[in-house]
Every structure is written in C-alpha cells, then in structure tokens.
Amino acid sequence: MAEITASMVKDLREKTDAPMMDCKKALSEAGGDMQKAEEILRVRFGNKAAVEVNCETDFVAKNDDFMALSNALAGMVLEQNPADVAALSALPYKGATVEAFRTELVGKIGENMSVRRFVRLNGQGKFASYIHGGKIGVLVDVTGDEALARDIAMHIAASKPKSLDASGVSQELIDTERRVAIEKAKEAGKPEAMLEKIAEGTVQKFLKEVTLLSQPFVKDDKQTVEQVLKSKNSQCHGFVMYVVGEGIEKKVSDFAAEVAAASKV
The missing domain is CATH 3.30.479.20 (Elongation factor Ts, dimerisation domain)
Structure with a gap:
C-alpha cells in the first residue's frame, strides 16, 4: 500500500475542504492516487469536494519591474511569435535575454517568478x-x-x-x-x-x-x-x-539556493 504522508493529506484538504480524517481515509482507499481520492470525497460530500484554491503574493504581482516584464513579454509574443516558453525566454531583453533578466529579478525582489505559459490567438472577430x-x-x-x-x-x-x-x-x-x-x-x-x-x-x-x-x-x-x-x-x-497557479503541483524546492545564485549574477 502506498504511504500516505501528512503533506498529501494537507494538499487534498486544501483542494476539497473535506475533514482531515476523511482526506486520509480517501487517500488510503485510493492507494495514494490524488485524483481518485478527490472522486471518493465528491461521492461522499458532493460538489464541495471539487474546490481548488490558488494564490500568489501581491508583493510580486504589483512590483513595477515584474509588471514591465510581463507587458514586454506580451508584446514579444505578439510581434515575434516564439514557438514556446523556451524560445520566449531566449529572446533579447534589456541587453541580455528574458531568462537572464528573470534570474536577476528573482535575486533583486527575493521571491521566485517564472515564465510559465502564453497563448497567441488569431481571432475571427x-x-x-x-x-x-x-x-x-x-x-x-x-x-x-x-x-x-x-x-x-x-x-x-x-x-x-x-x-x-x-x-x-x-x-x-x-x-x-x-x-x-x-x-x-x-x-x-x-x-x-x-x-x-x-x-x-x-x-x-x-x-x-x-x-x-x-x-x-x-x-x-x-x-x-x-x-x-x-x-x-x-x-x-x-x-x-x-x-494564476492553476495546474501547478506543489513541490518542495531549494528556493534559497536559487536566490543566492541569482544574487551573484
């Protein structure tokens, strides 16, 4: 049987708002499968178990440099049509590349940020x-x-x-x-x-x-x-x-190391 950790129970509770012990039981029944556990809780508690909450800090979202970068990236996507995030990150920006500037900004602000996704649409209207x-x-x-x-x-x-x-x-x-x-x-x-x-x-x-x-x-x-x-x-x-945050799996990362590395750039 898969090991049911406290962090798994916590994540399921945050997604579903179901009681802690019911989350643990559902994970046990599902053999540790998070999606199956959500289904079990939906059967047990109804639609309440389908809730998911995502959040980001307002500090970063309202930072002038962050907002300027976001606007610049939107313009790059529109004008240069990069194939994917990797191609966008490699485009020139402020004498370096988007990725180099992002890394420098992480060190300056002290909080992580990343270029996650974009879409470029051709409209009919x-x-x-x-x-x-x-x-x-x-x-x-x-x-x-x-x-x-x-x-x-x-x-x-x-x-x-x-x-x-x-x-x-x-x-x-x-x-x-x-x-x-x-x-x-x-x-x-x-x-x-x-x-x-x-x-x-x-x-x-x-x-x-x-x-x-x-x-x-x-x-x-x-x-x-x-x-x-x-x-x-x-x-x-x-x-x-x-x-913001939809579809991102929570994971433990050595963010302190990334900030320290960025500060040396």
Whole structure:
C-alpha cells in the first residue's frame, strides 16, 4: 500500500475542504492516487469536494519591474511569435535575454517568478479582455457587439466555463462525472437499472454548467450566454482563461539556493 504522508493529506484538504480524517481515509482507499481520492470525497460530500484554491503574493504581482516584464513579454509574443516558453525566454531583453533578466529579478525582489505559459490567438472577430484582481485573465473572440464582448469576458472570469460548448469538454472530465454520479446513486440505493439513466442526466446537467454558451448570463440569468449573443446579432468564436497557479503541483524546492545564485549574477 502506498504511504500516505501528512503533506498529501494537507494538499487534498486544501483542494476539497473535506475533514482531515476523511482526506486520509480517501487517500488510503485510493492507494495514494490524488485524483481518485478527490472522486471518493465528491461521492461522499458532493460538489464541495471539487474546490481548488490558488494564490500568489501581491508583493510580486504589483512590483513595477515584474509588471514591465510581463507587458514586454506580451508584446514579444505578439510581434515575434516564439514557438514556446523556451524560445520566449531566449529572446533579447534589456541587453541580455528574458531568462537572464528573470534570474536577476528573482535575486533583486527575493521571491521566485517564472515564465510559465502564453497563448497567441488569431481571432475571427475582435478580442475583448478582462483581468480580475491580477489573478484571472480572459481573452474572448466575439463578432458583433463590442460592449457585449467585454461583458462576456467578465462572465467567463466569474463563471469559469471549461469550454465554448460541449464539444470542447474533455472525455476524461465527462467520464469522471459519470463515475461519481453512478457511485452516488448506488449509495442512495437506486436500482441498478436506473444507474446509467441517472448518470446521463448528471452528465448533461454538468455540460450545461461548464460550457459558456449554455451558462446563465451573469447580467441576466433568465437568458443563456448563447441567447444573449443571438439577441445582439453577435457570435462568440472562442476564449482563453488563465487563472494564476492553476495546474501547478506543489513541490518542495531549494528556493534559497536559487536566490543566492541569482544574487551573484
């Protein structure tokens, strides 16, 4: 059996908000598999177990040098179209490279930062953008009403859809919802013959909740986003949303050594 460490229990509790002992039991049942343990807790506690929290220090986010670098990088991506983060990091910046400047800035500020990801889009309409609290950034491609495009960008930041429509939702997510629904129905004593029907209903409800066009519009929840777009003779072609810290696995690193090395540059 896989060893269940205190840090694993802590990470699962932070992701799910479930009681500590239940997190430990779920990890034991899942053989240490974090994703499977989350599913077990969702069956046990419902949707509350799907919560994930990410944070970054405001000190770095509001630093003038950090903000200047971020803006410069956005311009480089637009104008020079680097293939990936490695290519972006190798571009010249302030007499050195992006990576050399980043390393120097780490030593100057005393907190870590990294160029993690970027996206460069070719739109069919016009792009609207929205940044919420420096932690959520949205780009949305809309043809038609420009004011509505801005509102939809704000809606995306608030409602966090996973895709434009059902075709963009991964099969892995759908399979997870189906498994959770079946297990919850079993625990509720539902007949075996009804399980698949219950699961299908749950999946369809899930798809409406996580796809942009099917979501109730935040400024008028009596209409879906799709209905609002049609009423304004507009169309949404796609969007990108970045949330600070999403998808980053927590790990222990020798940050002190990196700062010390940076200070010698």
